[in-house]
Amino acid sequence: MAAARLHACLVLQPRARTLRAFSTSVSPATRSPRPSPSTTERTSRYERPLRRKALPPRTEKMAVDQDWPSVYPVAAPFKPSAVPLPVRMGYPVKRGVPMAKEGNLELLKIPNFLHLTPVAIKKHCEALKDFCTEWPAALDSDEKCRKHFPIEIDTAAYVSAGPSIRNPKARVVTLRKTEEWEKKKTEADMEEYVWKDSSSEKNILETLLQIKAAEKNLELSKEELLGTKEVEEYRKSVVSLKNEGDNENTLSQYKESVKRLLNLT
Amino acid sequence: MAAPVCCRGLRPLVLSWSRELPCVWRALHTSAVCAKNRAARVRVGKGDKPVTYEQAHAPHHIAHRKGWLSLHTGNLAGEDHAAERTVEDVFFRKFMLGTFPGCLADQLVLKRRANQVEICALVLRQLPAHKFYFLVGYSETLLSHFYKCPVHLHLQTVPSKVVYKYI
Numbered sequence: 001m002a003a004a005r006l007h008a009c010l011v012l013q014p015r016a017r018t019l020r021a022f023s024t025s026v027s028p029a030t031r032s033p034r035p036s037p038s039t040t041e042r043t044s045r046y047e048r049p050l051r052r053k054a055l056p057p058r059t060e061k062m063a064v065d066q067d068w069p070s071v072y073p074v075a076a077p078f079k080p081s082a083v084p085l086p087v088r089m090g091y092p093v094k095r096g097v098p099m100a101k102e103g104n105l106e107l108l109k110i111p112n113f114l115h116l117t118p119v120a121i122k123k124h125c126e127a128l129k130d131f132c133t134e135w136p137a138a139l140d141s142d143e144k145c146r147k148h149f150p151i152e153i154d155t156a157a158y159v160s161a162g163p164s165i166r167n168p169k170a171r172v173v174t175l176r177k178t179e180e181w182e183k184k185k186t187e188a189d190m191e192e193y194v195w196k197d198s199s200s201e202k203n204i205l206e207t208l209l210q211i212k213a214a215e216k217n218l219e220l221s222k223e224e225l226l227g228t229k230e231v232e233e234y235r236k237s238v239v240s241l242k243n244e245g246d247n248e249n250t251l252s253q254y255k256e257s258v259k260r261l262l263n264l265t
Numbered sequence: 266m267a268a269p270v271c272c273r274g275l276r277p278l279v280l281s282w283s284r285e286l287p288c289v290w291r292a293l294h295t296s297a298v299c300a301k302n303r304a305a306r307v308r309v310g311k312g313d314k315p316v317t318y319e320q321a322h323a324p325h326h327i328a329h330r331k332g333w334l335s336l337h338t339g340n341l342a343g344e345d346h347a348a349e350r351t352v353e354d355v356f357f358r359k360f361m362l363g364t365f366p367g368c369l370a371d372q373l374v375l376k377r378r379a380n381q382v383e384i385c386a387l388v389l390r391q392l393p394a395h396k397f398y399f400l401v402g403y404s405e406t407l408l409s410h411f412y413k414c415p416v417h418l419h420l421q422t423v424p425s426k427v428v429y430k431y432i
Binding site: 054075076080091093104105106108110111159160161162164165 | 317318319322326330331332333334336337338339344346349350370371372374376377378379380383385387390412413414419421422423424427429430
């Protein structure tokens with residue numbers, strides 16, 4: 001029985017070289033003898049000898065000139081047994097000091113950049129150099145770039161936290177190149193009907209101004225007329241008529257808006 | 266003979282008439298009592314109650330003396346799915362509470378980076394190491410399959426709960 005327990009203890013040792021190790025913090029209290037059976041009622045007689053004392057933290061074995069990027073190669077939470085700095089964090093009690101790093105939840109909460117020291121960044125750049133080529137020397141100004149590569153396509157990638165890697169906003173792609181002849185686009189070339197600066201807008205404004213003049217009511221100006229609710233509704237109905245075509249819905253909308261505009265309801 | 270007839274005739278009238286009376290049909294709506302001024306606060310005792318830093322500080326100390334236990338982009342302007350992240354957080358906390366019974370020394374810290382979730386837990390040394398390793402692998406595999414994203418569990422063992430003060 002004792003031999004089996006001893007063997008189990010020895011087997012535990014090589015497990016420490018698995019990819020993950022727990023960060024343990026040892027305070028002077030743990031170096032004292034194991035708690036008496038009266039305090040730990042949960043442990044069974046067989047488990048007690050298996051629970052060995054926590055090992056001293058790794059910081060005690062670290063050399064001053066060690067390779068830090070190998071301790072923190074990627075973004076990882078703060079491990080107090082692997083960071084040899086005497087960091088303290090927390091609001092102190094009266095006549096006290098901030099709490100130590102062992103078991104400090106505040107240090108765990110904040111994002112740390114221990115994996116991005118200047119040495120580590122330099123290493124990353126060195127590794128990436130193999131995949132980069134030199135910028136062509138002939139393209140040294142923005143105008144030259146625009147002349148030789150006129151078409152600019154803008155895509156945006158979004159980083160957010162969540163199980164899904166998709167973001168619908170990333171589907172928007174902008175093409176940024178307008179030719180000179182595109183500015184000569186006339187009303188007849190438009191793909192969809194635009195009400196602004198159209199003959200419909202001019203007609204309705206003239207009609208309304210004539211009505212107001214006949215009623216001797218010249219206070220309203222063009223902008224105010226355009227901003228009224230009835231003109232807005234008329235605009236919407238005309239746009240939907242022209243773009244969607246004639247159907248019951250659009251025609252009835254047009255009828256209502258005209259009646260309201262000319263105060264015939 | 267006439268009486269039952271008029272009763273049958275009267276009954277529906279009586280019912281509809283009483284429904285129009287507001288006082289007859291008043292109902293009482295109750296919800297669980299949850300006073301804002303008692304949330305997440307450990308009540309002061311005789312000076313023998315040990316509290317951790319997390320328990321000692323009330324919610325109005327968040328962003329002043331306390332950080333956030335869960336970090337994700339859902340609450341930023343223009344970002345979606347904050348509610349889904351919160352529900353996931355609640356599940357993670359309940360799961361870990363049940364998987365490591367009596368071992369958690371403090372609240373979990375959940376961090377999300379792109380699509381992975383990092384659970385940072387402070388554990389007491391209640392179980393032997395091989396049992397901890399098994400539970401870590403079990404939790405990570407189960408949670409990753411459940412949420413279809415990488416879940417990493419980082420444990421930090423402490424000998425006992427870290428006491429901030431006694432209240």
